[in-house]
Each structure stands twice: as C-alpha cells, then as structure tokens.
Amino acid sequence: MLLLCYEHHRVTDDVTKYPVERMQQIKRDHEAKFADAAGKIRSRIVDHTTLETVKEAANLEALWAEIGAPADDDHDPAESLAELGKVVRALKRLPIQTRQLFAIAVDRSKIDRPSGSRYVSVSLLKLVTELSMTALRNHIAILDEAKLVGEADPGEQFREQRILIQTSPESWDFWTKLKKFCKKRELPLKLFIEDLDFSSLAH
Structure with missing residues (x-):
C-alpha cells in the first residue's frame, strides 16, 4: 500500500x-x-562542550602589567599559567548555561572582610537570573563538582545562603584579579568565562 x-x-x-x-x-x-x-x-546528540574553542593565554604579562604582579618572592609565572590552564579546562567542560551563571556569580560576588573569601548570595542569583531554585541548584551543583564554587557557611549574622567563589588557582585569587583587569580594560567577564577567550591576558 x-x-x-x-x-x-x-x-x-x-x-x-x-x-x-x-x-x-x-x-x-x-x-x-x-x-x-x-x-x-x-x-545527532553530541556533547557540545567538546565543540568549544578555547583561546588560552600564552603568558600573563598583560594581566600583571595592568594590575601588578604578585609581590610573593616565590611567585612562578609558569606555575600560575599552568594553574590557570586547569581553570580554563574546567570551564570548558561546563554547559554554556552554567558558564553564563558563573559569569554572573563572579561579577556579583563580594569579598567577605573577616575571612577574605569571595561569595555571592544565592537569593540574589535567583532574582537576577529569574531561574527556578531547582535550575539554580542544578547549575551550582555542576560548578561545585568542577571546584569553581563551594558552599559558604553563612554564620550566625547571616540569614541568606551564599556560595563561595573558589580561590582558584589556589596560590592567587584569580577571580579578583580578573575582575580588576576587566574593569581597567573595560572588558566583559563573559569574554573569559562564557567565550573562553583568555588571550587578552597575554602580551
């Protein structure tokens, strides 16, 4: 028929x-x-993170020239670059939506003066992204597994849940330095975190 x-x-x-x-x-x-x-x-179902193109920094000379190199005598530029490479690889494995959330989290993050930790409020992220709490927690779980965020202890004086922006590379607070670099160069954080373009950190 x-x-x-x-x-x-x-x-x-x-x-x-x-x-x-x-x-x-x-x-x-x-x-x-x-x-x-x-x-x-x-x-046709593929892991789209494997299709991402990364522009890594050949060195960090532009970063240090803009915000000043670490004063630590033990600072090793090659080691810092290698540690940054680990962060870039971790970012590359994230879904684009998770990277978008992380870019917002880093941008909105603040320094907790007593501890020196960088954190962001979960309720603030929910408000500015308009994500459901379930979706938000799913993204945070992915970031936590990638060791890019951690759960902050709110302490008695805080009633809100917060997440820590992990100090990674561990030897220097990269996210604070990247935010300063972006501000001085008038570059969006998304260029690095979402678009995976770290080339401007190099001379």
Whole structure:
C-alpha cells in the first residue's frame, strides 16, 4: 500500500509512466529513507562542550602589567599559567548555561572582610537570573563538582545562603584579579568565562 497526496495521486494515475514496478521502487526508497530515523536522531546528540574553542593565554604579562604582579618572592609565572590552564579546562567542560551563571556569580560576588573569601548570595542569583531554585541548584551543583564554587557557611549574622567563589588557582585569587583587569580594560567577564577567550591576558 502506498499513500499519496491528491496531487501526486493524480500524477501517478498515468500507468505508462508509473507502472507497478516503479511505484514499488518509490515505496522502497521512501521507506529506506526513514528506516533508521531513531538512529539518525541519536547520532545527532553530541556533547557540545567538546565543540568549544578555547583561546588560552600564552603568558600573563598583560594581566600583571595592568594590575601588578604578585609581590610573593616565590611567585612562578609558569606555575600560575599552568594553574590557570586547569581553570580554563574546567570551564570548558561546563554547559554554556552554567558558564553564563558563573559569569554572573563572579561579577556579583563580594569579598567577605573577616575571612577574605569571595561569595555571592544565592537569593540574589535567583532574582537576577529569574531561574527556578531547582535550575539554580542544578547549575551550582555542576560548578561545585568542577571546584569553581563551594558552599559558604553563612554564620550566625547571616540569614541568606551564599556560595563561595573558589580561590582558584589556589596560590592567587584569580577571580579578583580578573575582575580588576576587566574593569581597567573595560572588558566583559563573559569574554573569559562564557567565550573562553583568555588571550587578552597575554602580551
């Protein structure tokens, strides 16, 4: 059996042009075209993070020139660059929506003066992103697994839940320095966190 629309039904009424054998071949060709539709759909599902292009910094000379190099005598530029590479690789493995949230979290984060930790309010993130609490917690869980955020102890004086922006690389507060660099260069944080373009940190 072969179902056709009215227009093609009329066309194929011409049995000299469309004998039984040709109609059967048309049916076989059509069925073959959609025989593995589910397989074709599955083959198109990909991990989009593997398609991301990263522009890494060849060095951090532009960063240090703009905000000043660490005063620590033990500071090793090559080690700092290697540690930053770990952060970049962690960011690359995140879904783009999670990176977008992280960019907002870093931008909105503040320094807790007693501890020196950088944190952001979960309720503030919910308000500015308009994400549901479930979606927000899912993104935070992904960031936590990537060791980019951690849960902050609110302490008795705080009633709000906060997340820590992890000091990573561990030897220097990269996110604070990146925010200063962005402010001086008038660059958006999304260039680094979302677009994965760290090339401007180098000379």
